[in-house]
Amino acid sequence: MSALSGTGYAVIGLLSVRSWSTYELAQQVQRSLGWFWPRTERKIYDEARRLVERGYASSANEMVGRRRRTMYSITPAGRTALAEWLGADSAPMKLESEALVRVFFADGGSLDDLLATLEGMRAEAEEKLTVLWGMAEALDEPAYEFSRRLQINALGLRFQLDHHRMVAEWATWAYEQAAGWNSTIDLGGWDWRNALRS
Amino acid sequence: MSALSGTGYAVIGLLSVRSWSTYELAQQVQRSLGWFWPRTERKIYDEARRLVERGYASSANEMVGRRRRTMYSITPAGRTALAEWLGADSAPMKLESEALVRVFFADGGSLDDLLATLEGMRAEAEEKLTVLWGMAEALDEPAYEFSRRLQINALGLRFQLDHHRMVAEWATWAYEQAAGWNSTIDLGGWDWRNALRS
DNA sequence: GCTTAGGCACTGCCATTGGCAGTATGTCAA
């Protein structure tokens, strides 16, 4: 009887769009939700079964040759639960970056290591941006599966574009700053006060 | 003999600055590292003990009245391990936002709910910015405990400022867009293509 | 017609994490 987890509602949300097999759900959680709600595929299988237990989804076995697969669909109770959840307060946003930990403790290592970490961050952000641009273009295709939801998706897509653009710009800036230092301890006369300005 | 977790290295990093009691470590993980490496206080107690097991830290029992506390210090092996880790590749950055999940599935709920979610995101980002500005000012105080590390900290602080500023700006923009819609399904003639530009 | 690479459709397992609750002592101010 305990409340559903955020992941539970995320799965209901996907089911509100259409019915999916668990495998498809797991894929979709990686591909679309993964950008702002990263969860391992593994757990989606458990979560979907839980939704059925609580009456928010129904499952049906299909056969593909001799192989069974489970298709999940949302129930009216599921739709109500989703709508209610959409009106609730959200948990604070979380950011997790091993690279930023390395930047934070950079004075325990070499300047080259710091520069490599910063360059890695820039490259990662650029890669993500390339993928996002591809997604933005795909929205234009009329055959796009979620055309009904395409417009609202633009909000989230824009968030991701802004986010990764910001990371890429910060990393480029930080690299330039650090490149002028003598070491991670002796930063020359670097003007950190100016770095925090606007 | 298995490798240390990222959290393990984060704790070694803190110990590289000075010695701490476990309670202080746990606090510090919340206050400073928490911005980009959020972990519950609880686990820090276990993690510190693990560092001792592996020889990266040493512990000493002190007495405050009749109450015992454990102080942890870094060992030379710990310093070496930290320096090595600083040269390794970082795991990809992760972002987790329940609010963005609600935006993504907003068409299952009311427009008011979407607007409330967006306003919540803006307010949260503004609050974080206020705290960060306070931290930036504290850097100016000459008595600042980490004055040796203050300069390098400016890089990370700048990241956080940029990040939360971006969130606040996006949320404000998204609110304005959504405020003009008729519902979460009927967006009027909203130009989503333009929303993805620049 | 046969092989094989890659996608589909899961399940098991276990270490790590999150999060809450609980215990007990220390300190400072009213």
Added chain:
DNA sequence: TTGACATACTGCCAATGGCAGTGCCTAAGC
């Protein structure tokens, strides 16, 4: 001297991450 709040942890359990393993299906290439 009585709270209130800070210090200093420990226990417990559900949720999560991540990897490995099983087996079937399909399409391409020889």
